[in-house]
Amino acid sequence: MFGTADERARRHRSVLAAVLIVLLLVGSAFGILGASVAPARAPTTRLAAEGAFTVSLSFAPNPVPAGTQTQISLSFTSGGSSPFTVWVNGSAPGCAPPTQPFTTPNYTNNFPCTPSSSGSYNVHIDAIDSSGYKTSTSNTLTVSTGNGGCTSNCGGSGSGNGSGSGGFAIPDSLVATMFMFVMIFFAGLFALAGGVIAMAVLISRRLRQLTEAMKPPGQAPPESKPPS
Incomplete structure (x- = not known):
């Protein structure tokens, strides 16, 4: 009913070939997906972590009369990696970087x-070392009225043009890595x-071939005889 033994063997070989092709396509698809994900994991970017190192800020003398020089001391602990990038906010007029x-x-x-x-200035420091770790600190500088000094906030906040409050920016290398990923x-x-x-088209074609192969052979038309 379903053909000879040779036809059944051919059908079995066709089914086996279709299964092997499907497995090959699925394996290739997973290989491509794995290759696309793996490079994104390779670069290791160490984001900023609070407390990896510390920074201290002091003024001497403090308080200080307006118009009198004071010394700003900025020190980093040995846990940080030089060089250091520093943002300063809230500086007294005349003391901004x-x-x-x-x-x-250093x-x-x-x-x-x-x-x-004159005034009371809460100076805030944000610092990032060369490894990407960050830290911050604050200290207050008190400026009293001095001879010839300004008695109001005449010079502005002295915070500079940078956005020191941001403290940390995403490195360009991380942006490029994310874009590549x-x-x-x-x-x-x-x-x-x-x-x-491609796998769906191939399976459909194989199924159509198997359906055609499994059809019973057509019967020969009856022999016609001339009327007697």
């Missing part, structure tokens, strides 16, 4: 400055979709 942020290779730093306006991930998805479509 020339650039914002600024970089220093663990101990002394900067003279002359505050020009997204591109590879979508490429893997497109490859997987193509493999699934």
